Every structure is written in structure tokens, then in C-alpha cells.
Amino acid sequence: MNIVILAAGTGKRMRSALPKVLHPLAGRPLLAHVLDTARTLNPSCLVVVIGHGAQAVRDAVAAPDVQFAIQAEQLGTGHAVQQALPLLDHAQPTLVLYGDVPLTRASTLKRLTDSAAEGCYGVLTVTLDDPAGYGRIVRDQTGSVVCIVEEKDASAEQRRIAEINTGIVVAPTAQLAMWLASLKNDNAQGEFYLTDVVERATAAGFDVVSAQPDDVWETLGVNSKQQLAELERIYQRRAAEALLAAGVTLADPARFDVRGSLRCGADVSIDVNCVFEGDVTLGDDVTIGPNCVIRDAVIGVGTRVDAFTHIDGAQIGTNAVLGPYARLRPGATLKDETHVGNFVEVKNAVLGHGTKANHLTYIGDADIGARVNIGAGTITCNYDGANKHRTVIDDDVFVGSDTQLVAPVHVGRNVTIAAGTTVWKDVEDHALVLNGKTQITKTGYVRPVKHKPKR
Ligand code: UD1
Ligand code: CA
Numbered sequence: 001m002n003i004v005i006l007a008a009g010t011g012k013r014m015r016s017a018l019p020k021v022l023h024p025l026a027g028r029p030l031l032a033h034v035l036d037t038a039r040t041l042n043p044s045c046l047v048v049v050i051g052h053g054a055q056a057v058r059d060a061v062a063a064p065d066v067q068f069a070i071q072a073e074q075l076g077t078g079h080a081v082q083q084a085l086p087l088l089d090h091a092q093p094t095l096v097l098y099g100d101v102p103l104t105r106a107s108t109l110k111r112l113t114d115s116a117a118e119g120c121y122g123v124l125t126v127t128l129d130d131p132a133g134y135g136r137i138v139r140d141q142t143g144s145v146v147c148i149v150e151e152k153d154a155s156a157e158q159r160r161i162a163e164i165n166t167g168i169v170v171a172p173t174a175q176l177a178m179w180l181a182s183l184k185n186d187n188a189q190g191e192f193y194l195t196d197v198v199e200r201a202t203a204a205g206f207d208v209v210s211a212q213p214d215d216v217w218e219t220l221g222v223n224s225k226q227q228l229a230e231l232e233r234i235y236q237r238r239a240a241e242a243l244l245a246a247g248v249t250l251a252d253p254a255r256f257d258v259r260g261s262l263r264c265g266a267d268v269s270i271d272v273n274c275v276f277e278g279d280v281t282l283g284d285d286v287t288i289g290p291n292c293v294i295r296d297a298v299i300g301v302g303t304r305v306d307a308f309t310h311i312d313g314a315q316i317g318t319n320a321v322l323g324p325y326a327r328l329r330p331g332a333t334l335k336d337e338t339h340v341g342n343f344v345e346v347k348n349a350v351l352g353h354g355t356k357a358n359h360l361t362y363i364g365d366a367d368i369g370a371r372v373n374i375g376a377g378t379i380t381c382n383y384d385g386a387n388k389h390r391t392v393i394d395d396d397v398f399v400g401s402d403t404q405l406v407a408p409v410h411v412g413r414n415v416t417i418a419a420g421t422t423v424w425k426d427v428e429d430h431a432l433v434l435n436g437k438t439q440i441t442k443t444g445y446v447r448p449v450k451h452k453p454k455r
Helices: 032-042 056-062 077-087 106-115 173-182 194-203 226-244
Strands: 001-007 045-050 067-070 093-096 121-127 136-139 145-149 163-172 208-211 256-264 276-280 293-297 310-316 333-334 339-349 356-368 377-382 392-393 404-406 409-411
Touching: 001 077, 032 045, 032 056, 032 093, 032 106, 045 077, 045 293, 056 067, 056 276, 067 077, 067 194, 067 256, 077 173, 077 194, 093 173, 106 121, 106 208, 145 208, 173 339, 194 208, 194 293, 226 256, 256 339, 293 339, 310 339, 404 409
Parallel strands: 001 045, 001 093, 045 067, 121 208, 256 276, 276 293, 293 310, 310 333, 333 339, 339 356, 356 377, 356 392, 377 404, 392 409
Antiparallel strands: 093 163, 121 163, 136 145, 136 163
């Protein structure tokens, strides 16, 4: 089967410089969702018709299995399909999808293509309470589809028809090419309508069959930011329902967003307003507090992530405690039973088993062993203005508060670093390290007093 995805339109009502089909739904372009669904049908040929913002659209979805056809001027849906014809296998049927209709289930498309298996013309239709704006499906007394009439061309009587054209069709390609060549644009919009092919097919004695989706939202398109927001909510509600069905606790399924893939073990609990991006895996018994943003992360069994924690590109072991207000950046690897507390930033660093950094700390480009206690206000000075260097801290080190570790530097096992120390030379195992400082105390000191302003 050939699949053609129409994606050349301007999308004026989006009021945006970004081509419509590139607006993100669940973090990915609308068109990427359509391509995903198309791929599940294993098409032998997959063509995207581009026009408005062609280069940007091409750049966004280019892949070895995707071909592009250019529709330089948007002269209608029929004209758009025509541009793809030279790339299609004319011995196979062609399924036409829309780049701005992102939520169609593959099973629905399969039903349509199956029902149109014997070389007939298949149309995906749906019955709406409010069919305004859509092409209407006109049937004869026997129930056979006669034609599709666009709202702008419809009579008052035709406008009362509630069954509409979703736009998704499947047709025998060689005949489709002939029918498209015979289209005229003598209609209200001066366009070459793909919908007019139905009349050509019936006139040529072809059966026109129809199929319906399980849910109306499968056929909803995006023409405006309002519709985009509605589809986003439908997508997120379905994602939440799937997690609930799998046993995940969501404090509020309406305040939860997944923009990628989220895999959860047993007894995972997620509080409100969390956003999951990219590939996230949560082990059994993981608890996520409110307002966390978690991207591309693996979080081990029993770990607790408290409120307002931001995780990006991190691996976290079992029974760790993160946050509130922790920030893990790419390359953060936290072993089992680690604690990373408020206003602690970890980047490109390993924290060994049971290591704790609970307050106000920056750990970047570091290898930290097991059972290390990192006091408040500790900073790895990893950047010399030109290059990054590593800090290595061996097992069982005690790092006093307000310590600076000037990398590259190596602190041996069981070292104690006094509070307020700047460590810029390597320290051998079991040592105490401190900087020579003198505390000066002047007794009976009188503070300056604020002058009263003169008037
Ligand atoms: C079309 C159908 C209508 C159906 C509706 C469903 C026609 C004539 N009408 O109407 O029966 O109810 O979809 O949403 O087919 N496109 C191009 N090139 C063009 C014109 C459109 O690539 O020259 C693309 C658009 O980017 C869009 C899709 O085709 O993805 C539909 O175009 P649009 O103008 O929105 O068609 P409708 O008027 O909504
Ligand atoms: Ca439309």
C-alpha cells in the first residue's frame, strides 16, 4: 500500500510562523504522530506532500522511509494528491492521510483499508452532532455513497446531513490518477477537490465503501490553537487513563502531561502537575511529588522524588531521595540510597552508594564514592575559564560545609575536609584538610547607625 500525507496547507488560523503540521502535540510535531501511525501499516511507499514551509517540514521529519512531493501552490486536496502520484506504486492502493489529523488509530485505518480491499474506493466518515464546516456524505435511497459535497457548495438540505467526510480515503492508484486528472475547480473555493473523485468513482462503476472510527476524536483536525489545545487534552487524558488502567496512581489525571514515553513499574505514584519528556522509566514503588519535570531518566525501585525536582538525562538507583527543588542534569548518575536535597545541582557526575548532598551544592564533572557526606554550600570548581576538569572523592569522605574543590583534584578515602576549606591539592587517605585562617574577635563592637535624612 502507498500512503500519502497531505501537509502543504498554510494553517492561517494558527496565526504562527511555524508551519501548521510542525506544531507540537505531546511534545512532537503533529505530522510526526501521523507518520508514526502510517508506519504501523507497513506502507511500501510513504509520501508527504509539502508546500508551505516545505524546508522546515522536510527537516523536521526527514527519514529514509519518507519521500517528499512538492505542491508549490495550494490548489486543493485533489491537486495535492496529484503531486505525489509520480512517486507511488500504481499497482497498489493509496491511503490518503492529513498531516493535521494526528490521533487516528491504526486499527481504524486498517478497518478502512480492509473494507476497501477489492479495489473499491473507501472513505472514512463520522457522524457529528455539529457537522458545520465539513464535507457532507451524500447517499442514495439504498444507502450507497453518491458524492461528497463541501459545505460551501452544499444546498440547505445537504447541510443537514450529519455524516461527514473525515478526508481520509483509500483508492486504487491507477484509477485515482485518471480521476484526479479529470478534476475541475469550478466550485465555491476554486480548488481541485479530492472529494470530487467519489463521483468519478461511482460513475466508473466502482463501489464506494465507508468505514467509521471507534471515537470521533480520531478524526479531529487542528486548524487553530484552540483545536490544538483540545487535542492535547484528549491525548493526555488517554495517556493518563492507560497509566491508571496499568495500576499507576495519578493524584489528578487532568494535571499530568507525558511528552514521550513513560514506563512505570508496580505501585508508582505521581502527584499533580508533573511533566514527563523523552524516555522515562520509573521502577516499582517510585513516588513523584508535585510539580516535577522529568526528562530522559531511569529512576530505580523505591526512590522518592519530592516536589519541584527537575531531572534531565539522569540515572537514579534504588531507594534514593531527591528534592524538593533538586536539579539533576545530563550525565548525573546517582547510585542506590543517595540523597540529593534542595538547591543541589548535579551534572556529569557519579554519586556512590549512600552518598548525601542535602543542601545548596553544585557537583559537576565529579566521581564521588560511597557514603560521602557533602556539606551545605559545597562547590566543585570544575571550569577554569577554558576547560572542564574532574573532581574525584573516594569513599567515606566528610566534606564540611562551604567547601570549594578546585578541579582537577583527588580526595582520598576517609578524608575529613573542614568547613570553609578550599581544596586545590590532592589529599591522601585518612587526612584532615583545612586552610589556615585566623578568627579575629573584637569585643564590644558598636555597629554603624543609619543617618536620619536632613529635611
Ligand atoms: C477537507 C475536505 C472535507 C473534509 C475535511 C475534513 C476536500 C475538498 N475537503 O476540507 O470534505 O470534511 O477536509 O477535515 O478535500 N492541503 C494540501 N494542499 C492543498 C490543500 C490542502 O496539502 O492544496 C492539506 C492541508 O494542509 C490539510 C488537508 O490537506 O492538511 C486538508 O485541507 P483543508 O484546506 O483543511 O481542507 P478542508 O477545507 O478542511
Ligand atoms: Ca481542515
